[in-house]
Amino acid sequence: MTDFPLLPGKRRLEVLGDVDGWLVLVTAALCLCGIVFIGSATHDDPVFHEQQARQALFVACGFGIGFFVLLPHYVHVLRGAWFCYGVVVLALLGLPYFAPEINGARRWYALPGFSVQPSEFAKLAVVLALAALLRFKARARTFDGLFVPMLVAGVPALLVLRQPDLGSSLVFGPVLLAMCYAAGASARSILLVVVFGLGVAAIAYVELLHQYQRDRVDVWLDHWGWDETNLHTFDVREKLRGDGFQPWQALIALGGGGLYGAGLGHGPQNRFDFLPYRSEDYLFAVVGEEVGWLGAMAVLGLVAALVALLLATALRTRERFGRLVCVGVATWLGTQSLIHVAVCGWLVPATGLPMPFLSYGGSSALSALLGVAVCANISARREPVLAGDGFT
């Protein structure tokens, strides 16, 4: 591993002044939105009413841990990338054996007082591992040079898919593509990766997807043909009671929000409990219903701002690992957010994918905050390049 030339050491705490404040602010704003809307989604619920407080705790922990991640140079992150990757892969491998089955899936390790979802940390681990791999330019330029990165991303993706957790597994592909592209892979190579990925996806759809997952795809395809003339037929009503129930209710919530929304805590789909898992997989539907299109665009704007800030950090960072980490984290958070919103709007088939920073989930919040913390660390340590750089 090539060590980067280090600047004369800054005192650790001074680096805090160089952190991109907007990054922290936008992240904090998103977390705050999440806590507020989780509260709106769960305050009447006898089972989930504690989620707001727990999310606040997770966010606080995330910021706390993030603070400590900021202090050392991110070269330590590079050094620990493969270790983290290995731990995460092991954790994913151990799920079928050590994790309890909840709702037909084994996704969480149960620990005293909380649970840990390795797939969330796998996203960050894959970003770090890919960045560590792709920082060598030559590797990224050929298709066979991308083979190992595909393995690096593919193994955790398949392990996550096996849980089964289709939603999370979908994030790895775009992250791989974006990081490969940013690392300098040719368009042809990218295209081959895309074709390869589509082929894998097609095989996965036929061979790996569970029947209920295929049913969700089928009902998504069907719903484009629904209108007032056939909505009340028995077949459609059965689908709306079955696999189409959640996405349809989410659409109703969004559509009912209008321009300005029903007001915080006043969304009828939320209040009357028509939207299952609305604090997790369909939180954006609550957002849309209660604050309307304008409010939803504001939240999306925050996400877009976060992605933009991360990419801007990537642009400003000349060091390859750091740059690729920022690209990876931006892609991860942006893609996951877009998929979540698209699921809420039934633009894509329903799949359970939380929205980063907004949806309830300790592992999701922690891993996303860690990712941003690493990027903030990168943003605070822009290194001048004193010699010719092959990173063009």
Next chain:
Amino acid sequence: MSQGANATPTRTRIGALAAVFAAGFVAVGAHLWSVMVTDHATWSRRSAENRWAFHSVPARRGAIFDRTGALLAVDEATTELTLLYARFRLRHPVGAAVHGATRWAGCLPQHAGKVYDYGDGALGPEGAVRDLLAMPAAVLRPRVLPRQLASELASASATVLAHCSGQTRERVFTALRQAALADDGRCVGDVLAMPRADVLARFDRLWRELRELDARLLRSAATPPGRALGDEERSGLIATLEALRPRSLAGERVRWEAPDPDDPTTTVEKQGSKVEDVRVVFATHVPFDLAAELRVEARSQAGIDVQPTLVRRQEVAEDSALAALLGVVDRIDRTVPSKEWLDTLVDARLPDDWLHDVELPAELDADGGRERLVQASVDHYKREALLRERRGLSGIEREFNGTLTGRLGVRFAAHDSRRREQQLLEHLQVEAGGDVRLTFDLSLQRVAESAARTAHRRQAFGDALDRVRTEAALVVVDARTGDVLAYAGAPVSTPWARNLAGIEWIGNGSVGSLAKPFVLVEQLKAEAMGWTHRPLAGFEACNGRNCGGHAHWDGGKDPVEALAESCNSFYYQSGIGLGEDGVARALRRFGLAPAAAGDPYVACWQPAVAGIPAPAPVRDVERTALPQRAVGYGLQASPLHVARAYAGFATGWLPTLGVTPGARPRVPLDDVVGEVALVERGLRACVQNGTARRLRRLDELGVCGKTGTAEVGRGGENNAWFAGYLPPLGDEGVQMCFCAVVYWVQDAVHGGEAAGQLVVDFLAAVEQDPALRRRFLAEVGR
């Protein structure tokens, strides 16, 4: 190297990534704009429809009481069990096994045509589940079977395995998929950790529980409904499943005939929902403990639901005449009402301005929402009226349906996802139906029915056909008010006529000598008025041969004695003398023949009594000669009309008969006061020393009456009649007037012997009941 300057390829690439994300955000934002702003009204309406709904509250039908306040019929809150077969075959392990195994057998050439059922044989659910679980898991791999078939087989297998193992369906699906992909020879029953034998044992227990449920329902008061889809007879759960199974397999739809919109004179066949998607009631009056058990999630059965309902309970024996008189009630949707009938019902029950003035939430009021809501309320009311309202189909229930039927209540409220009401916006108050009090006396009715049954047993003769043709009936009315106190027996020829609307209790022949008093009144009146007649003084003496050897004349030509002895010769001559007009007038005067407008006796005609299926009297002048008509042949009348006519002799007026208390017009017989008095003496003499003299008790009770015997059969079979009345119980008391008939008795059995004895038995039973005696007999004859 400066970071400003020209964009590097990496900058370009990151810029491209940013552009991709920007495009993604714009695309998502645009889609959200389309949904949230452009289609906001539509989705807002759907959001409102999600939670705002009409709920109906069924109305209790009014109760029916007898004259003393005893309950005859009332609505009872109970529970019924319904079956939604589509859900049963998809989500119940027994249904899934039967259907899954049938579908699997269809894939195997050696088992082509094999169809499993819900019986106890090898093709029953026990065999089905074994065959289904023996199916190789590998057939569920993609592209081995048609996708739809594979999906059905997987779903059926998952239902069975999930229920029997306690695992979730998702977990079972995962196991099935893994086994299918592994293609290691495992069968469907072996994909779980639970041994197949244990799965089968659990299934067998589930099937046993289902059969025990069915047995309990059949043993309990949970009677099956009267009709089924396609008019098949159903009894219990298993039978219902078996009836629906082949129709589900065939994808059969509900069909009905409806007027062709292009040509209303013809009909077209319409198709509706699949038979398996229609909820079917298979048990009602379900005992509380059984219904409560099924409500517990652990014991619930997929596809079988418990629903509260109202059923009509009659406090009389199901095979009694009173039950038939009360009639039946059924759900409106089973009575196939016309569109116009339903529209009229809704117009009458739903106020025109309902929901017009209520303050609606904005999402309900926008874009013509109020009009849609009002229309939706009408549609809902019609739908619910069909399903929840009932109407009387026959008898009292039908006659007084307007009074008895309440008004369905409707609540327009917001509810949450568990159908719990959260906010009431408007409601239409439910109104219970009004009660109806009848003139019948339940105790008297039971006594009368018992006497009629005894008379039937006593008089029935010959082969089965003869025994069926023998009928006994007794009518008791209050001569003063026309209240119908009892109507026992049913002179009707079809055993199922009691419960079908429009079927009348009919007569089968002549009233015989019961007509003679009316002819005598006319004879005496004609003599007084100078109308066409043969004077009594000119009557030829009866030679005794026509009257069975009785010597009626001892020079006096006494009409009283002629009546008491029922001398046919006397009445033949009277009839001939009176002519067609006189005989007809005799009957019109006492309401036994219709009168044209302008006739002085037009008010005497009461063709029907509301609520009682007795036909109007009918005269046959074509096939009966005039003299025979003077002795009652050619006059077919129900005992109800005969009793009314005889009430005229008891009181001097013809009452208007009715089944509900209240003043009704009476028709005074003022023009024949003296004649009626003389006839009454003849009726008394008939009981004292005439044709009814053997019925001593009648004499002791002071009954005035007349026997009648009409030959109706080729073998000499007779109709035996007796009509009469008791003395009045003071000025305000009931004066019983009765008419008994026993149709189709053997030759040589006469009216006094058969019908008169029926009355004796009836009065004896009344005497033995202290309450009845107090109400109807008092001190008479004691």
